[in-house]
Amino acid sequence: MRPTTTPTTGALVTGASSGIGRATAVRLARDGVEVVATGRDLAALAPVVDACREAGGTARAEVLDVRDDAAVRRVVDEAAARHGRGLAVVHSAAVVAYGHFEEVPPDVLADVVDTDVLGTVHVARAALQAFRRTGGGHLVVVGSLLGQIATPYMSPYVLSKWAVHGLVRTLQIETRDRVGTEVSLIAPGGIDTPVYRQAATVLGRHGSPPPPVRSDDAVAARVARVLRRPRRLTHVGPGNPVAVAGFRMMPGVFDVLVTPLMRTLGLSTWTGLEPTPGNVHSPRHPAPPDPEEHPVTDRQLHRPRVSRTVTAPAEAVWKVLADGWQYPLWVVGAARARDVDRSWPEPGSRIHHSVGTWPLTISDSTVVEEARAPHHLVLTARGWPAGEARVEIEIVPDGPETCTVSIAEDASSGPGRLVPMPVRQAGILPRNRETLLRLALLAEGRYREELADRG
Template sequence: MTRTVVVTGATSGIGRATARELAGRGDRLVLAARSPATLDEVRDECRAAGARAIAVPMDVTEPGAVAALADAARTEFGGVDAWVHTAAVMSYGRFDETPAEVFEQVVRTDLLAAATVAREALRRFRDAGGGTLVLTGSVLGHITAPYMSGYVAAKWGLQGLARTLQQEARETPGVAICLVNPGSVDTPVYRQAANYLGRIGRPPPPIASPERVARAIAHCLDRPRREVSVGRLNVVMRFGFTVLPGVYDVLVGPLMRLAGLTRTPVAPHEGVVFTPNSAGEAVRGGWLPDPARVVRAVGGRAATVASAVRRRLP
């Protein structure tokens, strides 16, 4: 069945991977993000895959923007069957050294904007008789890590919001609320983050691909689930945080500095918290090998070996 799906945060990382995944499945797509030029690229990628897609540049934190996005979906495709919300920003720094306006904008984008999306989506779903909302959380909605206070606070809030919406949705037939919680993912969000720590952040291993998270989101649209975890160590980290809190708190700081931060120095900056950077937007962040590059490299070496073997044959 072909659906009309709104994807907020569609220009980079998980959102862009999800747009591609859903395009390959033939869904009609309403793509939204802050960077018009990049958004047009994603729309063209989806159309090249055979999907009907429109691009709606907008900022989820701007008053009225989410409602206008839903109206655009109704005008173009007659309504909204599903909504996937992936828009998020991040900031690194000690809580007391991070500017208050940066902390507040991270929470505004990652939590309050998600609430705005949920409110609008649920209103449209009720009018249509059903629909599926997929919110993108994080393993950091179940555990904590130093130097990421705004992001952690927002994801804990999103966890509570999603659970409450799921309870209320039991009274609304046809409406499903799903929460997808990735661990570390190979996206540009770490390099694009605001930084007041002096070292660029990175996803600690093991790192999942954004395409893997996108497939989990697509499965939720096909068969809604309350919560899906993507990441091999998510369960282990949650266990340690809950059952051994003293040990967890002793270890998490050194591990964060070792595995969650690069050695690359960086001056304080706001990243994309307030303004997008289209030059940094992509599906992947470069933390995992590029599959296409690996295939080309392996193919090139195989051709070289084959050529050498042929030259030695009589």
């Protein structure tokens, strides 16, 4: 794109009440840009304005629903009249819905499309019309990695973001010869924002940002950079290029992997959430989860994971994990169990085992760090002098008789830490795939026996 010659003096930010919009408003205010923070809830915008002012900037709040075309034109026109060619319009307002396509309520799907697609249409049209009158300006649209790939359980959002990406690309072509007018697209990957808990869902679970996760401040910093040096498309997230390449170049492999990865990394581990429209129809700001009821797992460390679908309930898998004497049957590398604490698998309990191939074995232990039956188990596996490894096991129900089990493991202390992580994982990941296979065979076999015994 052409380098901009007009510095940004004012920015209208949509969706500024939380997440990327809020972070962008505060970042631009800190950079000396006069901010108009917009959103559907004035009470939620007040702290954003305060944060902008604390950052040393100037800001005001404006209630705005991007589905209201007339209201969008009014707010954009007011900002353009004040800042002229120095106006940037940063559009980040969006809503999300989770569920199988045919199970998402029609009114929820319609409002996701109205907000994410038609809202973008309204903002883009108002901005470009204002830029034509004033001689220029910069439109920055926050899209998504999901505007370039697809994932299950998010069809309304994927549909919308593909449409947004197509629209923005068209606008970039149409404004190519307009001196002083810039149109940029930001495509974040997994970003830690409240959008996942604010989303509509009929899956019984909230969404979760898939790794590698970046902060909303990282997106805000990229927006500020693009305003200084315009670009057509900017990704935020080191995993984005890999995901896009896999989607385009190996669609068969991508389709096989994306569903289990989404189940284990893109959805919360707890279940039982009642269907909710979230903030799709109207503003909603849920409280953070109770750590006692829904503990935050150490999965936020985002070690590389392997996963497998098991044809047995989560409880059946947990029974295998809870039988410490079966540990050597499913853990690759474990030679024997010498003793098992009676309280296993409660936190602090241990299995005393030997690892290696006879006669070259090492005797040590594995201790439970965290346990939440039947979904979550974190272990520290010791094998000194080789060192220690932290192992995270997640069990996510997919139905009454199936679940997805995932394992993430990495060296936590000892000589293994001296080996570069990609080299460590080259050995760990294949071993854990075999571990998952063994665990699945045990759980499925025991479950079939239980069904047979019930008659």
